[in-house]
Amino acid sequence: MLDVHVSPPMFQLIAGTVLLTGLISIGLWLKNLYHDPFPFIDGPPTKNLVFGHFPEILREEVGVVYHRWHEQYGPVYKVRGFMGSIRLVINDPVATRHIMVNNGYNWGKHEGVRVVFRWIEGSNYGMGSLEGDDHKRVRKMMLHAFTPAHIRSLHPTVREYADQYVEVLRAERKTAEYNLLKYKKHVALDIIGSASYGYATGVLKKQDTPLAVALETIVSQVSNDTIRVPLPTAIRAYLPRLEWWLLADSRLFDRNVKQLRKVAYEVLYMRKEALGVLTEADRKHIKEAGLRIDRERVGNFAMGIDDDAAMLDPDDPDKLDDEWILAQIMVLFWAGHESTATSMTWLFYELSRNRDIQSKLRAELLAAGLDCDVRTLLQLPYLNGVVHESLRLHSTSGQSIRHAFVDDVVPLEKPVNGHKRLVIKSGQEVVFNHMTMNCRPEVWGEDSMTFNPERWINMSTAAKEDTMPGWEGVANFGSGHRQCVGAGFAVMEIKEILLRLLTHFEFLPPDDPLEQEIEGWNRMLTKPFVKSEGKYAMPRLPIKIVPLTE
């Protein structure tokens, strides 16, 4: 039998610590419940004193309850989080611009959110979890690799994989019909690997490569939100291992992160070798870790890691340590494929349900021709309207949460019960719900929840941006100093895939009525689920694919 001896002073220390922690928690809880810094702001009532509104938010499809609350309480209202804490929900464009764009570095991600990014990025240096000067430094490097000219230069790579996708769909149509999401993920992963690093992941053709399996497993582990989300971010922030131990198989997770790091190392060393900066220590590591350095796979390394090699050049003052570069490679694997694939999947969902729109778009694409150059492609008006409209209705990213690092005074477009600004103390959390921001009836009218690409035609970029700060009027890519660096690339990729796919196939709802009803539930991103299978099933989008020549 296990005999654990705890000396009396030690016992007193442990008991005292537990008691003190309990008393502090109760004190904080009572303070949260009885001290409301925003008594003039309305919000839905809740009887759940521990989890606040979380159960209600999770009960319905992503964003639905927020949309209802917006209609009921207006652009600024409050909800309760864990232990009675107050969160402000803000859909006011002036306040959003102030927080996200003009004062971004005074507002950061909550520590609990950054912990999740550190898990999936495999280190503390990935862009998704950095703040302040560290974030500025890495973002500056990344941004100049994402200029419009640079993105256009990657178009041939995207076209090559879009063509491969057509071939694969021709050969595997019946399997693809079961779950379009999976096929979209594979093409997006191949594209990001190839465009970013010249690293052909080969997922689309071989399917289920170790890289794809590792990414998929991590996503499903991290996004088991049904129990994860209500857990206090405080536990995640200060006792991350405990949360992990409670919720997931951490060995499986660690094994998969190792697999991703292995690929990231191969990418890094291939690039270092091409630039002639591979060190003896690197060679030793390659040998010991059994890494494959295949010269054939060295590409332009165009995105993410500076292609003039400043990040790698030992004499450059801006050089980043290998650990930092590895972290950004991991970031791009994540950021660059999952969200694009999911957004594309929703777009095909809409096209399959709106066949007149699909036909009109096909006519525009056929007129442009399969050889149309990237500038023409990016400017096709109806294609533009379809892509914007699908992003607007299906924000896969769900929401942005910000945490005030300092006290702030936030201006409002419309006063709330006579208050023209909000006085906010450091530590306050605010939530920007992307679906509500994209679908405000006061901007888009009564039919704001209807798929209507025409509403974007002839709309100037300035008018788009006036609707809400963010990428061309949609909240999906966040805004300000953390706005998605890959938005332009993602949109180019989506448009090229539409050009290829719509000129070869027609997309229809599946024949089985049970598979026709689709819901959006959170799996880190908002993913499609077959309603009859429930929200605990695997996300998938069944769709009927008919070759046009058939």
Ligand code: HEM
């Ligand atoms: C439709 C596709 C995409 C969506 C909806 C999307 C969405 C987002 C969102 C919402 C953020 C900001 C998160 C925050 O506020 O902290 C973000 C950040 C980021 N995205 Fe994307 N993204 C997409 C595609 C891409 C692609 C293709 C790439 C790379 C090639 C990419 C790279 C990044 C990076 C590196 C960041 C971090 C920016 C920073 O922290 O400064 N994303 N993305």
